[in-house]
Amino acid sequence: MFPIVEKTALHETVSRMTVQAPAIARKAKPGQFIILRIDEQGERIPLTIADTDKEAGTVTIIYQKVGATTRRLDTLNAGDALLDFVGPLGKPSDLEHLAGKRVAVIGGGLGLAIAYPQAKALHALGAVVDMIVGFRSTSLFFLVDELAAVCTNLIVMTDDGSNGRKGFTTTALQEQIDSGVKYDEVIAIGPMPMMRAVAELTRPYGIKTIVSMNPIMIDGTGMCGGCRLTVGGETKFACVDGPEFDGHLVDFDEAILRSRAYRAQEQMSMEAHACNLLGGN
Ligand SMILES: Cc1cc2nc3c(=O)[nH]c(=O)nc-3n(C[C@H](O)[C@H](O)[C@H](O)COP(=O)(O)OP(=O)(O)OC[C@H]3O[C@@H](n4cnc5c(N)ncnc54)[C@H](O)[C@@H]3O)c2cc1C
Numbered sequence: 001m002f003p004i005v006e007k008t009a010l011h012e013t014v015s016r017m018t019v020q021a022p023a024i025a026r027k028a029k030p031g032q033f034i035i036l037r038i039d040e041q042g043e044r045i046p047l048t049i050a051d052t053d054k055e056a057g058t059v060t061i062i063y064q065k066v067g068a069t070t071r072r073l074d075t076l077n078a079g080d081a082l083l084d085f086v087g088p089l090g091k092p093s094d095l096e097h098l099a100g101k102r103v104a105v106i107g108g109g110l111g112l113a114i115a116y117p118q119a120k121a122l123h124a125l126g127a128v129v130d131m132i133v134g135f136r137s138t139s140l141f142f143l144v145d146e147l148a149a150v151c152t153n154l155i156v157m158t159d160d161g162s163n164g165r166k167g168f169t170t171t172a173l174q175e176q177i178d179s180g181v182k183y184d185e186v187i188a189i190g191p192m193p194m195m196r197a198v199a200e201l202t203r204p205y206g207i208k209t210i211v212s213m214n215p216i217m218i219d220g221t222g223m224c225g226g227c228r229l230t231v232g233g234e235t236k237f238a239c240v241d242g243p244e245f246d247g248h249l250v251d252f253d254e255a256i257l258r259s260r261a262y263r264a265q266e267q268m269s270m271e272a273h274a275c276n277l278l279g280g281n
């Protein structure tokens, strides 16, 4: 069992949980993820390793309550424990070559939690990190202070303009490029339409753009084929070949279609979870 040592709500739909998992804390690198299972009845879900504390032997995850499992996870608190917590999985981010370079790290919605370890590692390598994050509105802000501490410039955009910077993350990236900023690389993590838009924006400038793909994962070991993607015309498995890929080579149309494949089942299990909470059957 993996004891939960802390849980904090970052806002209404996003929480941070710290779990005792010393072996994972020792080995984990930015870009990697874990797969957890709450109990015998639970499904396996992948979540990015947001932070680690090697001395304390803890791993921090940040999750958005989108469906049945993440909502069940959020009913647990410090003192409870998870049945399975497997990792670190996936390939670490390739960041060393960016020491001293200028990088835009773009995080949309929950993606900014996933982008946090990359920004932190790049900052420690001495890269100039422009962090561009997008929220629908100021009421949904989270992690902004933590992100400000690990980047050189933080640009926060809101869809509704409630913080005075109306627009998408791509609006800010375009403004940066137009103002003459030369990026050695762009890292974009967030909803697939956002990552696709960033990759299309950078393509004509020839700026290498890394995206973090989050297809449906089942075993996380390259065996089930659930996380299949097409990248540069070749089949890749996000769990073992990724989750980061060259955004200019990813077939986003196919990835978006595949991510919707289980919508009906996801809806059914969310309704069953709501029913359990109400004590129904
Ligand atoms: C490598 C990777 C890293 C991720 N990191 C994070 C993270 O740090 N924080 C976070 O909140 N979310 C992260 N996700 C997404 C997270 O796994 C899903 O939100 C979670 O599985 C939803 O489960 P659910 O039962 O609550 O929702 P469901 O109702 O089952 O699904 C809601 C949404 O989650 C997606 N999803 C469902 N099951 C899976 C699965 N097994 N694998 C991937 N996606 C799934 C669905 O496509 C759907 O869009 C990551 C996904 C991957 C593949």
Ligand code: FES
Residues within 6 Å of the ligand: 216, 217, 218, 219, 220, 221, 222, 223, 224, 225, 226, 227, 228, 237, 238, 239, 240
């Ligand atoms: S999750 Fe099964 S092959 Fe990647």
